[in-house]
Amino acid sequence: MGSTFSGLNVAYLGLTAARMGLEIAGQNISNAKTPGYTRQRAELSSNPSVGRAGMFAQPLPTPGGGVTVDSISRLGNIHADARVRTASASYGFHGVRAEALRTLETRLNEPGENGLSAALDKFWSSWSDLANNPGKPAAAGVVIEQATVIASQIAEGYRGVDQQWSSVRATVNTATDELNNVGRQIAELNDLIRYTAAAGGSVNELVDKRALLATTVAQIAGGQTINREDGSIDVLIGGNPLVTGPDFNEVRIVGGTTLGDNVQLEWTKHPGLAIPLDGGELGANLNLLLPAASGGVLAQAAQAFNDVATTLAATVNAVHQTGATPTGTTGLDFFSLTTGAAPALGLNVIATGVNDIAAGKVGGGALDSSIADKISQLGTGPGSADNIWATFVTGVGVIAQAENQQATLAELASNNAFNAQQAQAGVDLDEENLQIVESQTAYQAAARVMTAIDEMLDTLINKTGLVGR
Structure with missing residues (x-):
């Protein structure tokens, strides 16, 4: 009688295990798109049979004691x-x-027509044009205009870097x-x-x-x-x-x-x-x-703008001071730097017209333009503003290219690592559907075992002595 009743417990444990499998499959499917979710599985183990003891125990083989749900495993991988x-x-x-x-x-x-390099080229060219047209207000106006453009462009570039740093x-x-x-x-x-x-x-x-x-x-x-x-x-x-x-x-x-x-x-x-x-x-x-x-690349960019402004003002002023204006005035600066401000923000054009530009040497006469010619050649050489700017731009280009390559490789490695992790821990809907079918079949089978044992017990308890009449 005891072994018959134990059969009900075996069937019940089978029902429990199958139901657990269904619930876990449902949990996996529900979280198939949940970020960070790791699929789960029920860990099952078989129960051993209970040994018989006593004088009248029959040495008959007995089945095991059913199944036990030991735990619900998280199928992740710490290495992944x-x-x-x-x-x-x-x-x-x-x-x-x-x-x-x-x-x-x-x-x-850079490079491009809107870059500082192009603006510097136009600035030096305007001095060359003034050298070919000494004393002409139009040529002098172009020089002042190009200088103003450069000062504005340097200040705008510095402010852009400053804004990026603040961001x-x-x-x-x-x-x-x-x-x-x-x-x-x-x-x-x-x-x-x-x-x-x-x-x-x-x-x-x-x-x-x-x-x-x-x-x-x-x-x-x-x-x-x-x-x-x-x-x-x-x-x-x-x-x-x-x-x-x-x-x-x-x-x-x-x-x-x-x-x-x-x-x-x-x-x-x-x-x-x-x-x-x-x-x-x-x-x-x-x-x-x-x-x-x-x-710090942003601070270096700001320093490059400052260095260009400082060098431009210093080199142009050094030559400009040696010349004379059409009215004979000497010792004039062409650029000024605002005290207390960053050089890139404090670069100003002093000259307002042809009479403020010392294009010729002292005593050279109204048609002399040797100073303008000298200034037009200041864009070349290792210490020029153009060279300082070109060196910085080249350096940024090299660093940016290397960093882009590193970022591309790092993104690829990140995607590969994530895909490898998901291959282990991600939810496969086809696999979960198969698990549902298996658990459903196991549940139905366990229920059929329970029904059969129940019918056997009903016969044994209620119909003993009546069978065969």
Whole structure:
């Protein structure tokens, strides 16, 4: 009698296992498009048969005790997750830098008719035309006009770089806030996962959410994730823990908000201790904000505009002062620099007409244009404003090309890592449909076993002695 009743339990356990398979398949299908979701499977094991003991026990073979659902497994792969985080950190860094350099190249307009190189060429040509037409107001007017265009273009270029720097500075603040927010969430999930697991609950969905947040940290700031035996993770940036179990260490941005200021990420609990990020979007943006002497490309661009303005004013004024105007005035400057302002913003044209331009040498007469001719040749040579600008533009082009290549490779690596992760952890709807059919069939079979045993017990209990009458 006992073994017959145990058959009902075996059938019941079969029903339970099949129902669990259906529910998990439904959960997988429902979350097929959920970002960060990892497919799940029921882990089953067979129950052994119960041995018989006693004087009258019959040594008959007995079947096992049915099936047990041991756990619901999360079919992720920690190595694939780690590759995704590493690739995300690299792509975040190189992608941001490549985009910033593309923006900077667009602002430079080089090479092209709207670039500063073309404006400098026109400026020197206007002096050559004045040398061929000494004392002519029209030729002098062209020189002044071209000089004004250059001063305006240098100032506009500098302001554009300044605006880009300020935009990156604001982005750094936003990214830091997001990093702190994500770090707090990971710490809270660590605590919840440990508590839920200790209570015997399933933590798969919580682990999925935490893994997605860990990838976000990598994309923002690079770093490393360490898995602990208690189910929690540690998240490190710059070699130090942002998250340790349920504990979170806040970070902050310090530094000025003016182009050229030093800006750095540091621990709130340890003021003055900079965090050296090894990747991520925040690491790239902090790199862009570096001073010119430390390799900050935006500050170097601003310095290039300043150097061009300073050199242009100095070289032209040095020659212009040696000449005389048509009215005989000598020692005049052609350009001026506003005191207290960035040279690129303070470059001004002093001359307003032909009588303010010293085109000839002192005592050379009204038709002498030797000074104008000398000025027209100032665009050549290693120390010229043109050479300073060309060197900078070439350098930016080389860096931008290299960064674009790095970003392309990093994007490819990121996509490959993500696809490899999804091949392991992603939901395959065809596979889940097959699982539904298998679980449904198993459920129906287990129900049929239960029905058959129930009918046998009904015969045994209610019809014993009546069969065969």
